[in-house]
Each structure stands twice: as structure tokens, then as C-alpha cells.
Amino acid sequence: MKLSMNVNKSFGAFSLSTDFTVSGDCVGIFGASGSGKSTLVSMLAGFLKPDSGSIHLDGECLYSSEKRINVKPELRRISMVFQQHNLFPHLSVMENLLYGFKRCRKEHRTIDFDTLTDVLKLQGLLGRGVANLSGGEKQRVALGRAILANPRLLLMDEPLSALDDSLRFQIIPYLKSVSEQFAIPYIFISHSLIEMRMMTDTVLAFENGRMIEQSSSEQLARNRMGKSPAGYINLLHLGVPAESAGHFVYPWGRASLHISAGSDRAEPMAELSSKEIILFKQHPEAISARNLLKCTVRSLFSSGRKIGIELDCAGNPLVAEVVEEAVKELGVFPGVTVYAAMKASAFRIL
Amino acid sequence: MFLEQSDIEAILLTVKLAGLVTVILLVAGTPIAWWLSRSRSRLKGVIGAVVALPLVLPPSVLGFYLLLAMGPNGPLGYLTGKLGLGALPFTFWGLVLASVFYSLPFMVQPLQNAFEAIGERPMEVAATLGASTLDAFFTVALPLARPGFITASILTFAHTVGEFGVVLMIGGNIPGSTRVASVQIYDHVEALEYGEAHRMAAVMLIFSFLVLLWLYARRPDAMKTGQR
Known part of the structure; x- marks a missing residue:
């Protein structure tokens, strides 16, 4: 057309x-x-x-x-x-x-x-x-x-x-x-x-x-990340969850995610704001968040005053956002390994 | 018998007149109502006011002007004369024509309200599905406005049944031709035949009440909006 x-x-x-x-x-x-x-x-x-x-x-x-x-x-x-x-x-x-x-x-x-x-x-x-x-x-x-x-x-x-x-x-x-x-x-x-x-x-x-x-549409979402109160919304395609210790464990590609809410859909989806992801340069000793994934930085992009970091989490794409100072402190550039932490309650099941 | 032969004749003539006027106005009033509901023309206000005039004009005023128009020197009289149809005043067809004008708002206004209530969207949907304006009118607008048509038809019929002033001005009082039920009652009263007048009046009263009862039972605000 x-x-x-x-x-x-x-x-x-x-x-x-x-x-x-x-x-x-x-x-x-x-x-x-x-x-x-x-x-x-x-x-x-x-x-x-x-x-x-x-x-x-x-x-x-x-x-x-x-x-x-x-x-x-x-x-x-x-x-x-x-x-x-x-x-x-x-x-x-x-x-x-x-x-x-x-x-x-x-x-x-x-x-x-x-x-x-x-x-x-x-x-x-x-x-x-x-x-x-x-x-x-x-x-x-x-x-x-x-x-x-x-x-x-x-x-x-x-x-x-x-x-x-x-x-x-x-x-x-x-x-x-x-x-x-x-x-x-x-x-x-x-x-x-x-x-x-x-x-x-x-x-x-x-x-x-x-x-x-x-x-x-992907570029539009990235361009709007910096000025949107919701940040960039990651859309995650998940597998059928299993209940474990008060929350649900969803397969996500080769990884798995602990999420507070369950889903009875055959192919559940979840959204996760880029603002809800905390990055660590090294594996933290102890952390309250139920999800800690080892990721590789794929690319960086700027959106307003924010820097978007595109991650590869066990083959799954994920976008986190940080301020410019954090990029310098973390020493983030493509190919670097970081750890992404997310609370189980940060996800919204669609 | 409860009613005299002349009473029955007057009632049948009234039903014939009201039925014809309703059918004519269904055909003529629908496009007017549609235009009034959709048009953004400056003439809309003028046409709307002309349609509503019979609601506020004394029947004798409307009857007087219609009589002039239908007379040999009036435009309608001239036209019917040229067409070889003869003069319309004091004939059944003159009565039909006068009643069409007199009952016009009772057909047009409920229909206009019904069409306005439908809105533009169903017609737009039909257009995106390949329907022409005329096709969409008949397959979408008319069925959706059906309650408005029922209300308008009943009101028009009932209003024509009840008219008196215009009938007397245009039709006079010719048995079998222009003497309708309301004129028959008037005749009975004039002749001090109160029993006969009572019976005819009771028939008219019950008829009018039943029509309104049915309308209000369908929906209490049907009289105001003419919608479903």
C-alpha cells in the first residue's frame, strides 16, 4: 500500500x-x-x-x-x-x-x-x-x-x-x-x-x-522514552507460569522471570517499564528484587535527558533507561556485561 | 343502532381521509425530514419554520389562505384548472390537500428527531461497506428510524381525524364527500341532537385516547422525540 x-x-x-x-x-x-x-x-x-x-x-x-x-x-x-x-x-x-x-x-x-x-x-x-x-x-x-x-x-x-x-x-x-x-x-x-x-x-x-x-513504531517508542512518564515499555512474550513461593515463574526465552501476578492465557505477555530496571556493573552480594539477570549491552540511544540501554538478556531484548552520569559511572558501552534487577511487582501481565 | 348511517358514513370518510393523508405525508414528509436532519443550509431554519407553522396558526387562517390558493384565481386553482382537474375547494381531494398541509409537522418533526438520533456514523459505516447514500438510507436509516415512523404515522392519522377548522373552511359540509366525523358532530349539536353528538363524540374520544395510550405505553417520551 x-x-x-x-x-x-x-x-x-x-x-x-x-x-x-x-x-x-x-x-x-x-x-x-x-x-x-x-x-x-x-x-x-x-x-x-x-x-x-x-x-x-x-x-x-x-x-x-x-x-x-x-x-x-x-x-x-x-x-x-x-x-x-x-x-x-x-x-x-x-x-x-x-x-x-x-x-x-x-x-x-x-x-x-x-x-x-x-x-x-x-x-x-x-x-x-x-x-x-x-x-x-x-x-x-x-x-x-x-x-x-x-x-x-x-x-x-x-x-x-x-x-x-x-x-x-x-x-x-x-x-x-x-x-x-x-x-x-x-x-x-x-x-x-x-x-x-x-x-x-x-x-x-x-x-x-x-x-x-x-x-x-519501535523507534517512536525509543524517541518518546525520555519525555514519557512511563518510560519505554518493554513487551515480554512469556511462557506458561508455574506458581512458586507466593509468585509465578514465567519462562522467558532461555531465562525465567519471577512475577507477582499469574495468567491463565496460553501465551501470556507482560509489560515492564524501562524505569523499573536497575543496572549493576557487578553481581550484587544480596538484593531484594526477585529478578537479577546477566545481560550484555547491545546498544545505547539517547532520548531527551535519558539514555536508553538496549540489553540482551539470554537472547531476549530488554531496554533500560539511565541518566547520562550513570552511563559514565557504570562504564556502559556495547558488549559490556551488566546485571539487570527487577522487582516481581514491576511487571504488568497483559 | 348505536350510530346512524350518516355517522358511519362520516367515520368511514374520516378514516379514508386520514389514511390517505398519512400515506401521502409518509412519502412527502420523509425526504423533508431527512433534509432537515442532515442539512447545514441557511434555508434549514426557514423550511423548518414553514413546516411547523400549522402548529401555531389558527386553522381558520391556514384554511383561508388554502382556500385562496385553491380558488380559480389562486396558483393551485389555476394549475388544477389548466390540468383539467377542476376546482379543489369543497371536494374530497381539496380536503386531502389541505389536510396534508395541516398535518405536515406531525409527520415531519418526529421523523426529523428520529433521523437526528441515528447520527452520521451508521451512514458512514454503510458507505465504507460500499453502500450508496440511497442504499444506506433504505437499508440502514429507515430501519433504525422505524419507531419514529410509527409515531409519526399515528400522530398524523390521529391529528387528521381530529381536524375541524380547516375541514370546514376547505371542504364545507357535503355528505359522503367532505362531511367528516368532527363536522358530523358539529351538525348534530347544531340540530340539538345531543344523543347522536354524544355517541359520535364518545367514539372520537375513545379513539384518540387509545391512540395516545398506545403511544405512551410504547415509550413515555415517544410524543416528544419520535425515537425508539
């Missing part, structure tokens, strides 16, 4: 002005509320007409103020999953799913209904109304409906923000696997850096109606 947007739009005191070209199948638009994300997406979907500029998707002009082109939303083949599921309450799950499919031209129909409902685990819901589905089920139906319209681009406008944390991380694998399996590129819109890193490769960051950064 290649998208070029050079658009301007003003409403009252707010104005959005941006000019970018982005390629890739997993693109993110990141920004706080009021940064212009939704305005941008509305213009791309065709709900909102820019004041001026142009929009090109895969070489096709969707909007051009100069050439007076403005392709109608229904002809753009851009499906959308919204923050609220927005299912049609007067239709059953099956009828909702088929709404876009029936309106899609036959030559564009490449997605098999049975395969999709199987991937999204919707088979048992097809005959039901949408009113009494759970939040996660509704969002899966909304995703299936958007995919079955056989779009050339899927827009996901904060699709997880109405869900609680546990549901959020249950839905993410569906969002990823469906678009990957059916080869549909997507643009994922969110104000959550974690979601960006889990869902996207390339991110466009917006602030006050302007694009301020275009980078990989």
Missing part, C-alpha cells in the same frame, strides 16, 4: 495541514486527542472533504482540489473499524457480516466467508442478534464485516479503546492475523504506543494538526 496525502483542513481554531507519503501494509497514525488523527482518517475515508490538497492511494487519485476529484466513500474500497463497533442493530450477525460482501463487485471478492468466520471464531454467533454479544464479540463481528467488504485498505480508528485491557490484548491477535492472512493492508489509529508497537511497522506521529515524525 502506498498512500500520499497532502491536505489542509480548518475548523474554527483547529487546522490540519500535512504532506506525507507512506508505504507498507501495517501503518500507524499516532497522536493524542485533538492531534488531527480522526480528521485525517475522515478525509481518507471520504467523510470529510479537505479544504485543499490531494489524496492518492496506490496511484489512484481519491481527492484533488485542483482537478476537482472527490471519489465517493462507497467507491474508495476503504473499509473501517471504529472505536465503537457500530454494528447495525436491526441485522443479525450474519446479515451484518454480509452487508459489505453483497455490495462488493464480484471481481473483488477474494475472501471466503467460511474461512473468515473460522479465523475470527464467529461460526457460533451467525444466527444471533448483535445486541447481546459481548464487547469482544461485537468488535470481532465489526472486523469481519469490514474485511468481508474486500477492501484494498482497512482503517482501524482506535478499535481497542472502548475495550478493557484483557479484551484489548485478546483482540489484537485477531486484528493482526486477519489482515495478514487475507493480505489486506491497514492503517491503525491510536494514542497508545503499546498498541502501535504490537500492530504497526511504520508510524506517523501527529501533534496539533501537524505530522511531527515518521518512523518505525
Whole structure:
């Protein structure tokens, strides 16, 4: 997917002005509320007409103020999953799913209904109304409906923000696997850096109606580490835990981690802030933290007033942050061995 | 018999008139309500006020102007004359036309509220799924506004059944043609036939009460919003 947007739009005191070209199948638009994300997406979907500029998707002009082109939303083949599921309450799950499919031209129909409902685990819901589905089920139906319209681009406008944390991380694998399996590129819109890193490769960051950064989601997280109160959030893919002496021991690659909270998920994940990691030059004699891992420094990067240290912990990546003086005192540089200490309570199971 | 033959005739004519007006207004009022609910035009206020005029105008004022418009020198009268349809005043079709104007806000306002309550998002969702505006209107907006349609239809029907002033101005009092139930009651009272007037009035009272009871039972604020 290649998208070029050079658009301007003003409403009252707010104005959005941006000019970018982005390629890739997993693109993110990141920004706080009021940064212009939704305005941008509305213009791309065709709900909102820019004041001026142009929009090109895969070489096709969707909007051009100069050439007076403005392709109608229904002809753009851009499906959308919204923050609220927005299912049609007067239709059953099956009828909702088929709404876009029936309106899609036959030559564009490449997605098999049975395969999709199987991937999204919707088979048992097809005959039901949408009113009494759970939040996660509704969002899966909304995703299936958007995919079955056989779009050339899927827009996901904060699709997880109405869900609680546990549901959020249950839905993410569906969002990823469906678009990957059916080869549909997507643009994922969110104000959550974690979601960006889990869902996207390339991110466009917006602030006050302007694009301020275009980078990989990993780079964006590193760049923001220094000014974010949460620091850099390490996402750890863990194994099934075993309970031991009041906490849980999770396999983590070749290492293991002691974590206060348990998880009943088959593939648990945990987040750990870079601020929660304490580095030692030598193995400490005694320490209260339940996790002490021997690591090798892979690289250093600066972010604001902080220095990020990328570590290799038994084959697992981990980012810690320290101030510049600490780097000098520890004598940290790539290849050096350090010890990383983390409390069992510092992790948050997702 | 509880009601005289002329009473039954008047009731049947009233039902025919109210039914026709409701159907005509469903067709004509829906696009007006949709436009009022979606438009950002400066004319929206003007059109909205014109639609609501029958709510505040004395029926005799509306009837007087409609009579002038339908008369041989009025624009409507001129048009029907040219089309070979003859004069509309004191005919059933003149009554239908006058009732359409008189009951217009009772159809348009509940529908407008129902469409506004739906919001833009369902239409946008339908568009991203490949539905044209017309397709989305029929497959999404109309079903979602169904409670508003029921409320609007009932209110329009009931209001047409109960109208008197405009009917008398435009239709007069022609048995089988323009003498509707309300005029029949008026006739009975004028002729000091209080028993007959009582019976007809009771039928009207019970009908109106049942309509309102049903509406309020569906939802207490249905009268105000016209939504589900």
C-alpha cells in the first residue's frame, strides 16, 4: 500500500495541514486527542472533504482540489473499524457480516466467508442478534464485516479503546492475523504506543494538526522514552507460569522471570517499564528484587535527558533507561556485561 | 343502532381521509425530514419554520389562505384548472390537500428527531461497506428510524381525524364527500341532537385516547422525540 496525502483542513481554531507519503501494509497514525488523527482518517475515508490538497492511494487519485476529484466513500474500497463497533442493530450477525460482501463487485471478492468466520471464531454467533454479544464479540463481528467488504485498505480508528485491557490484548491477535492472512493492508489509529508497537511497522506521529515524525513504531517508542512518564515499555512474550513461593515463574526465552501476578492465557505477555530496571556493573552480594539477570549491552540511544540501554538478556531484548552520569559511572558501552534487577511487582501481565 | 348511517358514513370518510393523508405525508414528509436532519443550509431554519407553522396558526387562517390558493384565481386553482382537474375547494381531494398541509409537522418533526438520533456514523459505516447514500438510507436509516415512523404515522392519522377548522373552511359540509366525523358532530349539536353528538363524540374520544395510550405505553417520551 502506498498512500500520499497532502491536505489542509480548518475548523474554527483547529487546522490540519500535512504532506506525507507512506508505504507498507501495517501503518500507524499516532497522536493524542485533538492531534488531527480522526480528521485525517475522515478525509481518507471520504467523510470529510479537505479544504485543499490531494489524496492518492496506490496511484489512484481519491481527492484533488485542483482537478476537482472527490471519489465517493462507497467507491474508495476503504473499509473501517471504529472505536465503537457500530454494528447495525436491526441485522443479525450474519446479515451484518454480509452487508459489505453483497455490495462488493464480484471481481473483488477474494475472501471466503467460511474461512473468515473460522479465523475470527464467529461460526457460533451467525444466527444471533448483535445486541447481546459481548464487547469482544461485537468488535470481532465489526472486523469481519469490514474485511468481508474486500477492501484494498482497512482503517482501524482506535478499535481497542472502548475495550478493557484483557479484551484489548485478546483482540489484537485477531486484528493482526486477519489482515495478514487475507493480505489486506491497514492503517491503525491510536494514542497508545503499546498498541502501535504490537500492530504497526511504520508510524506517523501527529501533534496539533501537524505530522511531527515518521518512523518505525519501535523507534517512536525509543524517541518518546525520555519525555514519557512511563518510560519505554518493554513487551515480554512469556511462557506458561508455574506458581512458586507466593509468585509465578514465567519462562522467558532461555531465562525465567519471577512475577507477582499469574495468567491463565496460553501465551501470556507482560509489560515492564524501562524505569523499573536497575543496572549493576557487578553481581550484587544480596538484593531484594526477585529478578537479577546477566545481560550484555547491545546498544545505547539517547532520548531527551535519558539514555536508553538496549540489553540482551539470554537472547531476549530488554531496554533500560539511565541518566547520562550513570552511563559514565557504570562504564556502559556495547558488549559490556551488566546485571539487570527487577522487582516481581514491576511487571504488568497483559 | 348505536350510530346512524350518516355517522358511519362520516367515520368511514374520516378514516379514508386520514389514511390517505398519512400515506401521502409518509412519502412527502420523509425526504423533508431527512433534509432537515442532515442539512447545514441557511434555508434549514426557514423550511423548518414553514413546516411547523400549522402548529401555531389558527386553522381558520391556514384554511383561508388554502382556500385562496385553491380558488380559480389562486396558483393551485389555476394549475388544477389548466390540468383539467377542476376546482379543489369543497371536494374530497381539496380536503386531502389541505389536510396534508395541516398535518405536515406531525409527520415531519418526529421523523426529523428520529433521523437526528441515528447520527452520521451508521451512514458512514454503510458507505465504507460500499453502500450508496440511497442504499444506506433504505437499508440502514429507515430501519433504525422505524419507531419514529410509527409515531409519526399515528400522530398524523390521529391529528387528521381530529381536524375541524380547516375541514370546514376547505371542504364545507357535503355528505359522503367532505362531511367528516368532527363536522358530523358539529351538525348534530347544531340540530340539538345531543344523543347522536354524544355517541359520535364518545367514539372520537375513545379513539384518540387509545391512540395516545398506545403511544405512551410504547415509550413515555415517544410524543416528544419520535425515537425508539
